[in-house]
Amino acid sequence: MPVPWFLLSLALGRSPIVLSLERLVGPQDATHCSPGLSCHLWDSDILCLPGDIVPAPGPVLAPTHLQTELVLRCRKETYCDLCVRVAVHLAVHGHWEEPEDEEKFGGAADPGVEEPRNASLQAQVVLSFQAYPTTRCVLLEVQVPAALVQFGQSVGSVVYDCFEAALGSEVRIWSYTQPRYEKELNLTQQLPDCRGLEVRNSIPSCWALPWLNVSADGDNVHLVLNVSEEQHFGLSLYWNQVQGPPKPRWHKNLTGPQIITLNHTDLVPCLCIQVWPLEPDSVRTNICPFREDPRAHQNLWRAARLRLLTLQSWLLDAPCSLPAEAALCWQAPGGDPCQPLVPPLSWENVTVDVNSWEKLQLQECLWADSLGPLKDDVLLLETRGPQDNRSLCALEPSGCTSLPSKASTRAARLGEYLLQDLQSGQCLQLWDNDLGALWACSMDKYIHKRWALLWLACLLFAAALSLILLLKKDHAKAAARGRAALLLYSADDSGFERLVGALASALCQLPLRVAVDLWSRREMSAQGPVAWFHAQRRQTLQEGGVVVLLFSPGAVALCSEWLQDGMSAPGAHGPHDAFRASLSCVLPDFLQGRAPGRYVGACFDRLLHPDSVPALFRTVPVFSLPSQLPDFLGALQQPRAPRPRRLQERAEHVSRALQPALDSYFHPPGTPAPGRGVGPGAGDGT
Secondary structure (H helix, E strand, O other), X not given: OOEEXXXXXXXXXXOOOOEOOEEEXXXXXXXXXXXXXXXXXXXXXXXXXXXXXXXXXOOEEEEEEEEEEEEEEEEEOOEEEEEEEEEEEEEEEOOOOOOHHHHHHOOOOOHHHOHHHHOOEEEEEXXXXXXOOEEEEEEEEEEEOHHHOOOOOEEEEEEEEEEEOOOOOEEEEEEEEOOEOOOOEEEEEEXXXXXXXXXXXXXXXHOOOXXXXXXXXXXXXXXXXXXXXXXXXXXXXXXXXXXOOXXXXXXXXXXXXXXXXXEHHHOOOOEEEEEEEOOOOOOOEEEOOOOOOXXXXXXXXXXXXXXXXXXXXXXXXXXXXXXXXXXXXEOOOOOOOOEEOOXXXXXXXXXXXXXXXXXXXXXXXXXXXXXXXXXXXXXXXXXXXXXXXXXXXXXXXXXXXXEOOOOOXXXXXXHHHXXXXXXXOOOEEEEEOOOEEEEEEEOHHHHHXXXXXXXXXXXXXXXXXHXXXXXXXXXXXXXXXXXXXEEEEOOOOHHHHHHHHHHHHHHHOOOEEEEEHHXXXXXXXXXXHHHHHHHHHHHHHHOOOEEEEEOOHHHHHHHHHHXXXXXXXXXXXXXXXXXXXXXXXXXXXXXXXXXXXXXXXXXXXXXXXXXXXXXXXXXXXXXXXXXXXXXXXXXXXXXXXXXXXXXXXXXXXXHHHHHHHHHHHOOOOOOOOOOOOOOOOOOOOO
16 A cells, blocks of 8 residues: 555545635626725736836835735635735835926925926736736726825725636736836735635535545655546646746546556656646646655756856756756866865856755756867966056865965976966966956876876887787797697507507697697598698697607618618508608708707617617617606607606606506517517518
């Protein structure tokens, strides 16, 4: 259920204070005045045009006070309308001018001139009445006899019956003379509704007026109209304006009962509700329940906007009238608090603060569109004294710094340059009068010049740091990927191939990227052994890798045959024999001395002694495995070989991984095994 927040009832019966109203019979307007005065009402309404104030030619009647009274204008006993009776109190203002002849010569004035002093005074008094949606102006002619003309004294009043108005509405009344000699009187009054008047049986709009409750439910506001289903009524929401007609927001014809939901963000103090039965000539009742609601006032300031009219005037645009005062200030870039201008200046190139109830509600720089965004300028305030003396100070958040100055502020450090710019005409004058002037001087060029070298140094440092990080990143990538190693061997038999595969797999556990034809058979079959080896060798050496020649009895025999016969390219025994195919480009590297650092030799213990390797290939290190595994691994991982202890651990890891393959290849002592022979056909096994 909604929680009661603000309750209004338009049909709750008698209120604690109930007014009984006088009844006027008939629809005609009328006027009457105080004893001794004569008055007359013009037959029709006039245009509401006050005109300008003009000097009084002598004593005149002027309105001094407005007084209202509520009455009922009834066409029948039970068919009445609420009406506002207005009484205008009048007084004599001004005085007669003394005749020039009497003032000049001190003599008696002509008796014919005294006649106007004893004449009666006449005035045309205008009453202007405004109550949404009605505006009327009537003209009352008043005459005061000469006996009552006392300068500065009240002469009585004139009463007008009457202006019809809606229950609960707000009325505004103005009174002035025509022509207008003084400022018009004005009066604003909130009329009561059916609750505060003894009119339930007299005004038709009160017979079946809807019950209206206003309640809150979380962030929403409910307008609850509890009426019967056959009751038809109109409901309108509007913004009530102090000046000008109300601004309609929403209107609907409804059938009861109804609940209308409003979002709390739509509430403003001047949001009013108008309700009326859908009957001929029904009176509309107006209520403004949100005038004192704090949320409504917060929403009003959120919706308020300052709008620039000219360079020196602005408009505070808001849904409702706002009691506020505006002040001018200056603000440095960066969102610093707005500082007061001392002395106060005109409205050019400054920010406007709007305050209400001593609280800052709105701050805008209205000149941003015409002057561009805020710049890093310094405002120089020039104060002029007697004998053409002048002083200059720079407006800063800490105050106005005198120039020249030895203070530690930014303006003080650049004070000499700012004064030079001012003297050379490079500063923009924003304001000028006899007491002083305001100048805007740019700081950009000094800031750029002062910090240019520092920025350059920072850029160079950043570039060097980026290069170092890039090199470290490449180094880390290379370290993470490991060194490339191409493994070449002679496929003596299937058992030896399994031994080579075990060695390659163990080396892959280290930071090494191993390439071997066992893992690229499909690619090598498509390209051919020679093309595949050439591509792998070139890539490995370009990346700083190493080529491993794994010697076996078959490999030694092929090398010896190549060296003895000097043939250009012995034919391959099989489609996957990359070792025979590789000799065509491996031997030139050894013959021309390019092998050291790029090639490494190796053989297995109990299968081949390193001395059995041809002398040409022993120009590079040849290691026996697994007995010389640490040295072999150190050669493979150059130039970033790990520490000896770390190297020993890796050698033990490779040895353990390699041992099962060695055990399966070598049979117990005394048992002949295939692949032990030396020569071109050794280890064929077929």
